[in-house]
Amino acid sequence: MTSPSAPGSAEDLLAFDREHLWHPYTSMTDPAPVRAVVGASGARLWLSETGAPADAVNVVDGMSSWWSAIHGYRHPRLDQAVKDQVDRFSHVMFGGLTHSPAVTLGRALVELTPEGLDKVFLADSGSVAVEVALKMVLQYQRGAGQPERRRFLTVRGGYHGDTFHPMSVTDPDGGMHSMWRGLLPEHVFAPRPPRLAQRTGSEATDVDDASAGEIDTWAAAFRATAEGHAHELAGIIVEPLLQGAGGMWPYPPACLQVMREVADDLGLLLVFDEIATGFGRTGHLFVSEIVTPDVLCLGKALTGGYMTLAAVVTTDRVARGISASESGVLMHGPTFMGNPLACAVALESLRVLTRSDWTSTVARIGTRLQTGLAPLRDLPGVKDVRTIGAVGIVQLEQRVDVPAATDAAIAAGAWLRPFNDLIYTMPPYVCTDNEVDTIVAAIHAATRASVEATS
Ligand SMILES: *Cc1c(COP(=O)(O)O)cnc(C)c1O
Numbered sequence: 369m370t371s372p373s374a375p376g377s378a379e380d381l382l383a384f385d386r387e388h389l390w391h392p393y394t395s396m397t398d399p400a401p402v403r404a405v406v407g408a409s410g411a412r413l414w415l416s417e418t419g420a421p422a423d424a425v426n427v428v429d430g431m432s433s434w435w436s437a438i439h440g441y442r443h444p445r446l447d448q449a450v451k452d453q454v455d456r457f458s459h460v461m462f463g464g465l466t467h468s469p470a471v472t473l474g475r476a477l478v479e480l481t482p483e484g485l486d487k488v489f490l491a492d493s494g495s496v497a498v499e500v501a502l503k504m505v506l507q508y509q510r511g512a513g514q515p516e517r518r519r520f521l522t523v524r525g526g527y528h529g530d531t532f533h534p535m536s537v538t539d540p541d542g543g544m545h546s547m548w549r550g551l552l553p554e555h556v557f558a559p560r561p562p563r564l565a566q567r568t569g570s571e572a573t574d575v576d577d578a579s580a581g582e583i584d585t586w587a588a589a590f591r592a593t594a595e596g597h598a599h600e601l602a603g604i605i606v607e608p609l610l611q612g613a614g615g616m617w618p619y620p621p622a623c624l625q626v627m628r629e630v631a632d633d634l635g636l637l638l639v640f641d642e643i644a645t646g647f648g649r650t651g652h653l654f655v656s657e658i659v660t661p662d663v664l665c666l667g668k669a670l671t672g673g674y675m676t677l678a679a680v681v682t683t684d685r686v687a688r689g690i691s692a693s694e695s696g697v698l699m700h701g702p703t704f705m706g707n708p709l710a711c712a713v714a715l716e717s718l719r720v721l722t723r724s725d726w727t728s729t730v731a732r733i734g735t736r737l738q739t740g741l742a743p744l745r746d747l748p749g750v751k752d753v754r755t756i757g758a759v760g761i762v763q764l765e766q767r768v769d770v771p772a773a774t775d776a777a778i779a780a781g782a783w784l785r786p787f788n789d790l791i792y793t794m795p796p797y798v799c800t801d802n803e804v805d806t807i808v809a810a811i812h813a814a815t816r817a818s819v820e821a822t823s
Pocket residue numbers: 493494495496498527528529530607612613641642643644667668
């Protein structure tokens with residue numbers, strides 16, 4: 369064979385995929401079915417069950433390709449930014465070299481993130497960003513002459529990525545801790561914060577309010593856990609305001625203040641993993657605007673979903689502390705650090721976002737999701753319905769029957785990817801009201817289908 373062969377037919381495409389390609393969290397020997405994307409534009413995907421474009425159905429993407437495609441697909445300005453950079457150069461090493469896409473993006477991140485966060489490390493994925501953030505904290509503590517501070521405090525229900533150190537601070541139950549016992553570093557887990565109060569417009573009820581009492585109880589437990597390990601803790605890492613893949617769990621901003629105070633009282637650095645929450649999704653450009661962390665991780669929507677890129681932003685104090693550690697440098701440097709294509713499209717995505725009225729957009733989508741999903745609370749088999757920013761979540765009593773739910777959602781016109789007991793959406797910001805309503809209808813259909821299949 370002189371050159372790689374293209375699939376001969378549409379069926380070949382899916383057949384080869386089934387035999388040879390792993391998908392996220394799937395079995396190679398007993399793979400779950402996949403659909404082929406044969407086109408994408410705006411908030412919409414063309415999905416084909418056979419692989420043939422002629423068989424494709426047009427659906428609204430309710431997932432923004434895992435929080436990332438906030439401006440939708442084939443955005444003219446993002447497309448152009450990539451093309452323009454391809455015509456200059458696609459990649460160069462970042463060791464000993466620099467370039468305008470990285471510098472301009474760095475400047476934008478320094479300007480957009482809260483004051484004080486102004487030292488930027490460009491990483492190549494979210495998990496790597498978390499690795500780098502944890503390494504920064506450890507090196508900082510070494511620089512401060514406290515190498516015995518090597519553990520992290522986090523809360524239950526979190527998710528920070530799939531590589532080993534991020535896995536170790538991910539929820540120990542939902543995550544993979546038991547499988548890796550002895551291999552994963554063992555960190556310290558405090559209880560999960562209480563659920564954020566849900567006020568459904570005028571019919572606000574007290575029923576699901578996280579009361580001040582609940583927050584106080586949690587705060588006391590969080591502080592006690594921290595104090596019990598104070599001598600060995602280096603930092604705190606959490607997803608602020610909304611836990612994502614660990615259970616789609618919004619919690620009160622008051623908890624962030626507690627984390628900040630505990631960190632300051634005990635000499636810990638506070639890391640906010642905003643890989644999912646960043647870029648307006650919760651209604652704040654960054655949750656870090658409410659409470660400023662010492663280290664901020666960004667990813668997912670950073671490039672508008674065009675390619676993989678992440679960033680870790682920290683303070684001058686942390687940077688100095690790292691330099692004071694024995695190596696004198698931050699010990700990290702991936703091959704594709706600061707990839708020019710990714711930086712160029714990230715910069716354009718930030719421009720599109722910040723020059724748009726994204727706060728109204730997120731509020732508009734959020735309100736529609738909240739009103740549209742609220743009636744599901746009364747459906748038997750539904751445990752909870754919650755929303756925050758432009759995120760809508762339905763939690764079932766049982767694990768979702770994913771194939772049944774997916775088929776029903778697609779028949780209703782939207783792509784959803786449920787997990788565990790959750791059917792949820794975070795739509796692209798370019799969704800029209802009609803498209804949001806289609807997603808809501810698809811969540812209703814998926815919920816009914818799953819409840820029916822599992823009861
Ligand atoms: C997705 C995610 C990660 C991991 O990012 P990858 O790019 O998938 O490695 C880390 N933290 C949070 C909060 C995430 O949502």
